[in-house]
Amino acid sequence: MSIERxxxxxxxxxxxxxxxxxxxxxxxFWLNRISKYLVYGMLGVAIALTWGYAxxxxxxxxxxxxxxxxxxxxxLKLSSPTSLQQGxxxxxxDFMLWxxxxxxxxxxxxxxxxxxxxxxxxxxxxxxxxxxxxPVVIAGALGMLVFRKRISGVFVSIITLALVLLVRLIMxxxxxxxxxxxxxxxxxxxxxxxxxxxxxxxxxxxxxxxCLSLTLIGARLIVETRAGxxxxxIRDDQVRARYLGFDVSLYQVFFFVISAGIxxxxxxxxxxxxxxxxxxxxxLSFSVTMVVWAAVGGRSSLLGACIGAIxxxxxxxxxxxxEALVEAWKAIIGLxxxxxxxxxxxxxxxxxxDVLRQFIRxxxxxxxxxxxxxxxxxx
Amino acid sequence: xxxxxxxxxxxxxxxxxxxxxxNVSITVxxxxxxxxxxxxxxxxxxxxxxxxxxxxxxQGKVFVYDTEITNWPEHRIARAGIxxxxxxxxxxxxxxxxxxxEVANCRNPSVLANLRFGFSRAEARRVDDVLALxxxxxxxxxxxxxxxHGQTQWLELGMLIVQDPKVxxxxxxxxxxxxxxxxxTAEIINNLxxxxxxxxxxxxxxxxxEIAERITVLHLGEVLAEGSVEDIERNPKVREAYLGTKxxx
Numbered sequence: 001m002s003i004e005r006x007x008x009x010x011x012x013x014x015x016x017x018x019x020x021x022x023x024x025x026x027x028x029f030w031l032n033r034i035s036k037y038l039v040y041g042m043l044g045v046a047i048a049l050t051w052g053y054a055x056x057x058x059x060x061x062x063x064x065x066x067x068x069x070x071x072x073x074x075x076l077k078l079s080s081p082t083s084l085q086q087g088x089x090x091x092x093x094d095f096m097l098w099x100x101x102x103x104x105x106x107x108x109x110x111x112x113x114x115x116x117x118x119x120x121x122x123x124x125x126x127x128x129x130x131x132x133x134x135p136v137v138i139a140g141a142l143g144m145l146v147f148r149k150r151i152s153g154v155f156v157s158i159i160t161l162a163l164v165l166l167v168r169l170i171m172x173x174x175x176x177x178x179x180x181x182x183x184x185x186x187x188x189x190x191x192x193x194x195x196x197x198x199x200x201x202x203x204x205x206x207x208x209x210x211c212l213s214l215t216l217i218g219a220r221l222i223v224e225t226r227a228g229x230x231x232x233x234i235r236d237d238q239v240r241a242r243y244l245g246f247d248v249s250l251y252q253v254f255f256f257v258i259s260a261g262i263x264x265x266x267x268x269x270x271x272x273x274x275x276x277x278x279x280x281x282x283x284l285s286f287s288v289t290m291v292v293w294a295a296v297g298g299r300s301s302l303l304g305a306c307i308g309a310i311x312x313x314x315x316x317x318x319x320x321x322x323e324a325l326v327e328a329w330k331a332i333i334g335l336x337x338x339x340x341x342x343x344x345x346x347x348x349x350x351x352x353x354d355v356l357r358q359f360i361r362x363x364x365x366x367x368x369x370x371x372x373x374x375x376x377x378x379x
Numbered sequence: 380x381x382x383x384x385x386x387x388x389x390x391x392x393x394x395x396x397x398x399x400x401x402n403v404s405i406t407v408x409x410x411x412x413x414x415x416x417x418x419x420x421x422x423x424x425x426x427x428x429x430x431x432x433x434x435x436x437x438q439g440k441v442f443v444y445d446t447e448i449t450n451w452p453e454h455r456i457a458r459a460g461i462x463x464x465x466x467x468x469x470x471x472x473x474x475x476x477x478x479x480x481e482v483a484n485c486r487n488p489s490v491l492a493n494l495r496f497g498f499s500r501a502e503a504r505r506v507d508d509v510l511a512l513x514x515x516x517x518x519x520x521x522x523x524x525x526x527x528h529g530q531t532q533w534l535e536l537g538m539l540i541v542q543d544p545k546v547x548x549x550x551x552x553x554x555x556x557x558x559x560x561x562x563x564t565a566e567i568i569n570n571l572x573x574x575x576x577x578x579x580x581x582x583x584x585x586x587x588x589e590i591a592e593r594i595t596v597l598h599l600g601e602v603l604a605e606g607s608v609e610d611i612e613r614n615p616k617v618r619e620a621y622l623g624t625k626x627x628x
Binding site for chain 2: 222224225226227229230232233235236237239240241242243244245246247248250251254
C-alpha cells in the first residue's frame with residue numbers, strides 16, 4: 001500500500017472519529033446545528049460523485065433533496081401531536097382543516113381533492129421508504145431520458161435546473177396538499193424501534209453521523225470498483241468508452257441514481273433535524289450553493305466536498321452572527337468562493353493532495369515520484 | 380483463403396444530397412491487413428464511421444463474420460468484435476496508463492458485473508504484456524494526459540490490443556509521428572498481423588509499404604482500385620486520381 005493511500009485512509013478515519021467525538025464538545029443546540037451541517041456534507045458527497053467522478057454537473061440536486069424531505073415530512077406531520085385535528089381516529093393536518101370548504105368531511109381521505117394522497121403516509125415507514133425510492137425513481141427516469149439521448153455537459157445542467165424549478169412551482173401551486181409556500185411545519189418525531197429521534201438529542205446527531213459515515217465509505221468504495229474506474233473513463237472520453245463496448249448511458253444513470261438516493265436520504269435527515277420541509281429546498285440558490293460547497297472542498301474528492309460543505313456552513317454561521325459582519329457575510333462567502341476558484345481550482349481536497357505529495361517527497365528524497373504521477377487528487 | 384472477417388456490401392451514406400461514400404463493397408479476410416488509401420475527402424474516415432456505428436448508413440450492409448451489424452449502436456458493434464482507433468488519439472486523460480488498459484480489459488460491459496474490486500492475476504498479466512508490447516512499462520503509473528503524442532497513440536493501440544477485437548480499424552495511426560515513432564508503430568501493428576483482422580487508413584507511403592499486404596484505394600467515395608502494393612503503384616487510374624503524374628515518391 002502506498003504512503004498516499006495510507007494517508008487517504010487516515011483522513012477518512014480521522015474525519016469519522018471527529019464527527020463521532022463532537023457531542024463531547026457542545027450542548028444540544030450546537031449539536032442540532034452540526035447535525036444540519038453533516039446533512040449538507042452528504043449533499044457535498046452526492047455532488048462530488050456526479051460532478052467530479054461522472055462529469056455531470058447537476059444544478060438541480062435540490063429536487064432529490066426536497067422530494068426526500070417532503071416524503072418523510074408528510075409522515076411526520078401525521079404523527080405530530082399538536083398540528084392535527086384531534087379526537088378522530090384519522091387525524092387531518094391543520095392546514096387542510098383551515099382551508100377546508102364548509103361542510104367538507106374532516107377525513108384524510110376526502111377533506112379536499114388531493115388529500116387522499118396522504119393516506120399511505122399514516123405509516124412512518126412509508127415516508128421513510130418513499131423518501132429514498134421517489135428520488136431514485138425520478139432520477140432513473142430522468143437519467144434514462146437525458147443520457148440515452150446523449151445529452152451532456154451544460155445541457156444536463158440546464159435540464160436539471162429547469163426541472164427543479166418546475167417541481168418547486170408544482171409544490172407551491174398544490175397548496176391544498178402541500179401547504180404551498182409555507183411548507184410542512186410542526187412535525188412529530190421519527191420513531192424507529194422504540195427510539196424517538198428528538199432533534200435536539202444525541203440520538204439524532206448520531207443518526208446523522210452514521211448516515212454520513214456510511215455515505216462517505218460507501219461512495220468511496222463504489223468509485224474504487226471497476227465500475228467506478230469505467231465511470232471516470234467515461235467522464236474523460238465518452239466516445240472512447242463507447243467504442244470499447246460500454247453502454248455509457250447505463251453507467252451515467254447508475255451513478256446519477258446513487259447520487260439522487262444520497263440526496264433523498266439527506267433530505268429526510270434534514271427534516272428530522274430541522275423539523276420542517278419547505279419549497280425553499282428546491283430553490284435554485286440552494287442547488288447552486290451545494291455546487292459551491294463541492295467546488296470549495298474539491299469536486300474530485302468525496303471527503304473534500306463533504307468537508308467543504310461543513311466548513312462553509314460553519315464559517316457562514318460564524319460570520320453571519322458576528323455583529324460587525326451581519327451585512328457583509330454573503331459578500332465574504334462569495335469572496336471565499338472566488339478566491340478558491342482562482343487559486344485552488346481543485347479545492348481543499350486538491351490542496352491537501354499537493355501538500356501531502358510535497359511532504360512525501362521530502363520524507364523520501366530518493367524516490368522521485370514526480371508530480372506527473374497519479375494527479376487525480378482522489379483523496 | 381480463410382473465412383471473411385469483414386464484409387462491406389454496397390455501403391452508401393448521403394449527407395443531404397452529398398454522397399460521401401457511394402456503393403462501396405470491400406471484403407477483408409480473416410487475419411488480413413488491409414490498407415485504405417485515398418486523398419483527403421475520399422471517404423476513408425467516413426467509411427470507418429459507417430462500419431463502427433458512428434454514422435448511420437443510408438444503404439448497404441456490414442457484417443462481422445456472419446453477424447450483420449449495420450447501424451447498430453456503437454457499443455454493441457464494439458462488443459460484436461470491432462475495435463477502433465481514432466485519428467485524433469483519444470485516451471482517458473485523467474486515468475493512469477495502467478488504468479486505461481484496465482478499463483479496456485473489463486470483459487463484461489454491464490454496470491453490475493463491474494461492481495467489484497481489482498483484477499485477477501491473469502488479467503493483470505495481460506495488462507503487463509500489453510504494456511511491454513507498446514513500450515510504456517516505465518510510464519504505467521503516469522497520468523495519460525502527460526504522455527507525448529506518440530505515446531498516446533501507442534496507449535490507444537494498447538487499449539485496442541487488450542480489448543482484443545476480431546477486426547481492428549486504425550485511422551491514421553502514424554499521424555504526427557516522428558520517423559522513429561512511425562517505425563515503432565509499424566512494429567506494433569506488424570505484431571498484430573495474423574491475430575487480428577486489420578483495416579488501416581494511412582497516407583504515409585513508406586509506412587504503407589512496411590505493413591501492407593493489400594490496398595484498397597478510395598476516390599470521391601468510391602472504390603477505385605484494389606490490389607497489392609506493386610499493383611497499386613503501377614495502376615494508371617490511381618496515379619492519375621490520387622498520386623498525380625509524378626507517381627509515388
